[in-house]
Amino acid sequence: xxxxxxxxxxxxxxxxxxxxxxxxxxxxxxxxxxxxxxxxxxxxxxxxxxxxxxxxxxxxxxxxxxxxxxxxxxxxxxxxxxxxxxxxxxxxxxxxxxxxxxxxxxxxxxxxxxxxxxxxxxxxxxxxxxxxxxxxxxxxxxxxxxxxxxxxxxxxxxxxxxxxxxxxxxxxxxxxxxxxxxxxxxxxxxxxxxxxxxxxxxxxxxxxxxxxxxxxxxxxxxxxxxxxxxxxxxxxxxxxxxxxxxxxxxxxxxxxxxxxxxxxxxxxx
DNA sequence: AGTCACCTGATT
DNA sequence: AATCAGGTGACT
Numbered sequence: 001x002x003x004x005x006x007x008x009x010x011x012x013x014x015x016x017x018x019x020x021x022x023x024x025x026x027x028x029x030x031x032x033x034x035x036x037x038x039x040x041x042x043x044x045x046x047x048x049x050x051x052x053x054x055x056x057x058x059x060x061x062x063x064x065x066x067x068x069x070x071x072x073x074x075x076x077x078x079x080x081x082x083x084x085x086x087x088x089x090x091x092x093x094x095x096x097x098x099x100x101x102x103x104x105x106x107x108x109x110x111x112x113x114x115x116x117x118x119x120x121x122x123x124x125x126x127x128x129x130x131x132x133x134x135x136x137x138x139x140x141x142x143x144x145x146x147x148x149x150x151x152x153x154x155x156x157x158x159x160x161x162x163x164x165x166x167x168x169x170x171x172x173x174x175x176x177x178x179x180x181x182x183x184x185x186x187x188x189x190x191x192x193x194x195x196x197x198x199x200x201x202x203x204x205x206x207x208x209x210x211x212x213x214x215x216x217x218x219x220x221x222x223x224x225x226x227x228x229x230x231x232x233x234x235x236x237x238x239x240x241x242x243x244x245x246x247x248x249x250x251x252x253x254x255x256x257x258x259x260x261x262x263x264x265x266x267x268x269x
Numbered sequence: 270a271g272t273c274a275c276c277t278g279a280t281t
Numbered sequence: 282a283a284t285c286a287g288g289t290g291a292c293t
Contacts (some may be wrong), residue, residue: 003287032275059288076288078277093277112276114288155270164289171287237287258272260285 002075004136004169005212010081011200011221014054014063014106017083021049023065033096033108034117038067042119045069048246055127058168064091068122073108079115081127124256125157133170136209142165143195143202150198157193158186159257161205168177170205174212178205180236186261187254236262 001008014096026043027035034042049065056062061081063071073081084090087097087105095113098106108117120128136143149166150157160166161175170178179186181204184197193201212231235245239262240253249266 006287072284074288076275078288110276111278112286114276116289137290159270173287257270260287264288 001060002079003171003174004059004209005216007075008056008213009062009216011054011056011061012217013082013220018051018106019053020050023047023098024097024101024116028096028154032093032113033115035175037118042117045119058132058164060129062125070120070125072118072120072125075115076114079108079110080110087198095154107112132164133166134168136205144198146202147195147198150193154189155190156256157184157190158261160190171233173203176237177234178208180268182269183267186256186263198234236264238262
């Protein structure tokens with residue numbers, strides 16, 4: 001279920017629960033989870049190192065370990081990463097886990113098994129993450145950032161927004177919702193959007209993500225406030241055939257880049 | 270720039 | 282049985 005907001009929530013949770021803990025053993029159900037790296041290599045290097053910090057870059061979770069080593073966890077479509085009191089009690093869909101020296105377990109639960117865990121030297125990881133685009137919730141993300149990246153691009157703007165080398169962390173939902181709020185047709189070439197619309201799009205991206213981070217963090221924290229967290233329902237995503245809350249037209253679903261795109265033909269030009 | 274493979278589970 | 286899924290990388 002993860003886009004940037006859920007990944008951010010996972011990082012917050014890990015920071016509270018796992019910071020300072022020491023990794024004893026790494027286990028993997030299938031070599032797929034670390035491929036093309038060897039499970040044995042990861043296990044050997046990770047053993048005995050403590051968790052110094054947890055960072056997020058785009059949709060990547062970066063776990064800094066002692067001795068200048070960093071684990072990169074990508075949740076892909078269905079991954080989740082969380083601490084439990086006893087790793088022996090784990091769902092069958094847990095594809096890998098870390099035994100912590102205090103007896104707890106750090107589980108990588110991933111029903112579809114598309115997620116990845118990779119190991120890097122500290123200086124390698126920064127170079128790797130430099131391939132990603134701007135962090136949309138940082139001050140370096142400005143309307144001009146979008147304008148310059150979009151200049152001359154004939155890519156449909158929805159795919160442009162989901163290109164991680166442009167903006168890091170936008171996914172299928174946030175891209176669709178931001179485009180709806182900015183009143184932009186997802187099929188429109190990125191380079192042909194007016195400066196004024198780009199300005200609006202920038203603002204809506206930030207607004208959508210800020211709110212989703214807030215909701216995701218609350219939902220992960222206390223189930224009691226789950227309703228509150230859900231109080232910002234999707235305007236278009238997963239609403240094919242329903243009426244647009246703004247203009248009443250029927251929300252459509254089309255295919256872009258092999259994924260579903262939802263939009264309102266009335267509001268989005 | 271578009272299509273497909275990677276996986277499994279839920280829904281139609 | 283077929284389609285869909287909040288992602289990405291490797292192919293045409």
